[in-house]
Amino acid sequence: MERTLITHTPDKVEHKVKISGWVWTRRDHGKIVFLDVSDRSGILQVVCQGGLAEGLKPQDVVSVEGIVAARPEKLVNRDLPTGAVELQAEKIEVLAKAQELPIDMGVEKLELQLPTLLDNRALTLRHPKVKQIFKVQEAIMEGFRRAAQKLECTEVFVPTISYSSTEGGAEVFKVDYYGHQAFMTQSPQLYKQIMVPVFERVYLVSHAYRSEPSITTRHLSESIQMDCELGFVGFEELLDAVEFIGRETLTYTSQECREILESYGVEAPKIGSKVPRLKMREVQEIVAKRLGRKPSNDPDLTPEDEREICAWALEEHKSDFVTVTHYPTKKRAFYSKPDPEDPEYSLSYDLLYRGVEVLSGSQRVDDYEELSKIIKERGMNPDDFEMYLQAFKYGMPPHGGFSFGLERMTMKTLNLANIREASLFPRDMERIDIRLSKKDAI
């Protein structure tokens, strides 16, 4: 018998159908057992009599044949698309038995400590509230791609094994590459710049690897980045592009995931046609004023600054975004262009979203000689950047770009407490699926 998707059962009242899915919950009422069975399309109440449900437990995989019946009016569950019907089981085939579950999956929300959530990831991902996170993530990605395509960017695919570390620094994973030392890229930065003279505007999705020596709620050792790089643009156009893509991405996500946002009790992102733009030093002043202290002279924003200026943007501009520009040149990667009017600061920007930076970018250094000089000044070897510099030797226009962090966008859209919840299989210094403390060191 052909399988019917659960979402189609309300159209098949009084017909015999076969559904396939997972036993989600079981309720025993004397001789009658009610099962909730779910598949990719929905969840359905199955009524079992005469011992048909014997031994069935949550997460067992079953095929159920039976007659779709309309429920009596007063038993209709209006919260459920299939709530007006139920399946009266005639035959149940067990396709796979589940072992005793280590956690109760039948609760409305898994109230687990993060380590337990992750230790049991292959199971906990199945919980509706958890899998919703990744439907939002899917929508963010699709929204990003559509927005980048509207900007006429070509999608490109670049490698992650590289000869040089993208940004210098020690936080790189090393790979033994046929007896040569190589690195996992910290970002696709150098490659997307090389692509500017090819397609002028490119976008790409890539993995970024950072050997972060610390544990925070907003860093991962491997994360997904959504990047754009645009040629023949100035600083203001870059900021426009950043805000355009951010707005389009989250508008698409809100539309696609309205019910999920509601079930999470979070509001749709507020991003008006004007996103407030501030220089980093202005942010420090505003934050100081709000907190009644002297302005900080730090070379970067603190997490508190980021939260506070986002609170300000929401109060003063009804905006969940705020764009911060002009970070100190020394604090940014070597390819960020110093502001010609004040080279101590760079034509760089971060996009903050609900208290956290979700995007970083800049106008780039585009002159070959200047770039070679900066690489040397930063203590790196231009030979390690041979292919990258080649692009600048042969005609590189003014350009710039930016990079969104997929997990951070997901995390803040759903107001999750920890970025690990927004990654299917998060990587950090303590875990590769299982806890590293359980394993021998090299």
Next chain:
Amino acid sequence: MERTLITHTPDKVEHKVKISGWVWTRRDHGKIVFLDVSDRSGILQVVCQGGLAEGLKPQDVVSVEGIVAARPEKLVNRDLPTGAVELQAEKIEVLAKAQELPIDMGVEKLELQLPTLLDNRALTLRHPKVKQIFKVQEAIMEGFRRAAQKLECTEVFVPTISYSSTEGGAEVFKVDYYGHQAFMTQSPQLYKQIMVPVFERVYLVSHAYRSEPSITTRHLSESIQMDCELGFVGFEELLDAVEFIGRETLTYTSQECREILESYGVEAPKIGSKVPRLKMREVQEIVAKRLGRKPSNDPDLTPEDEREICAWALEEHKSDFVTVTHYPTKKRAFYSKPDPEDPEYSLSYDLLYRGVEVLSGSQRVDDYEELSKIIKERGMNPDDFEMYLQAFKYGMPPHGGFSFGLERMTMKTLNLANIREASLFPRDMERIDIRLSKKDAI
């Protein structure tokens, strides 16, 4: 002055515009110099008088202001969308000078040895014939995503740093992960299977790493894979899904890239509603008959077998695809399900396209006990697969999937001689952008 994209210049005859782009070619006719200038939208003839073009060379980046003029009827270039107009330059600003080019980029086709093509990759990618390859690649990816979405797959994002090697064997890149040994995944296989009980049907794009110790025309050390995994499907439905996605992907690509295929002199892929399906042993028999020799008893198809059966499929079935099933169980990865009717062979399949395997997949082993036993029998440690096995402990339905190689699909669609031409920055044992022979070993 606002920039006008070159493609819009035919609508601006007798208007003053500014274009920005790269000098592509320069032709001196006495006091008049003709430049071809290109941007992401097209290429345009620029007429320069009075020394305006002095010193300008190919790959220089310029902005040109001038009047768009209709060309006299007999000088219209009908091969070019902008061929009815030209720009009479009044002012040229040089945004970036290119150094002397190491190769002539003005030819219709770069006739370079592969090492030269790749040594100068940041430059050679700009050549129209080269960049067209990556427009085809972009279309293949978009076509794949649309097809996977039609099959109701959810897009997921999985990590590439893993604790176990996906398929056993020695061909894995090792990473030092905070003092622990980790691997770059040979495929996203284990993770996509874990996702079946979450979304039932998933698709993903990932990087696959293979420390291939050999140099061939069809292997890369890092490549892009397009994967699907489907729950509640049997073998025939999997073959249907493979062929559906393959057909949809290439149909989309042919439509989007018709002009590129024409300029490459290749035919659009022929994929009818029925793709021939053969068991591996049947392929060996057909090939033996065609070549007038005894059937091979090899446990796998040779490259010659693959080419020959594709020639057969094209002759006999007018099909650029042929699906080959039932490879010996021992030759396939541990997660491939043995055929219950003849366990020496597996419910596995490859999709061959114009002489090369571009997809591999199988029905999977779905029983926890059986899978644990197979892992042990293959000399691997089930502890290394703890998270993967967890998915099978708690209710795993029958499932299967497949994986397309993006570069191979691109290569065969354009009839390229070497897979390296179908990768922006190909990785192999001899090269990470620059030749490794130029670098010290670890």
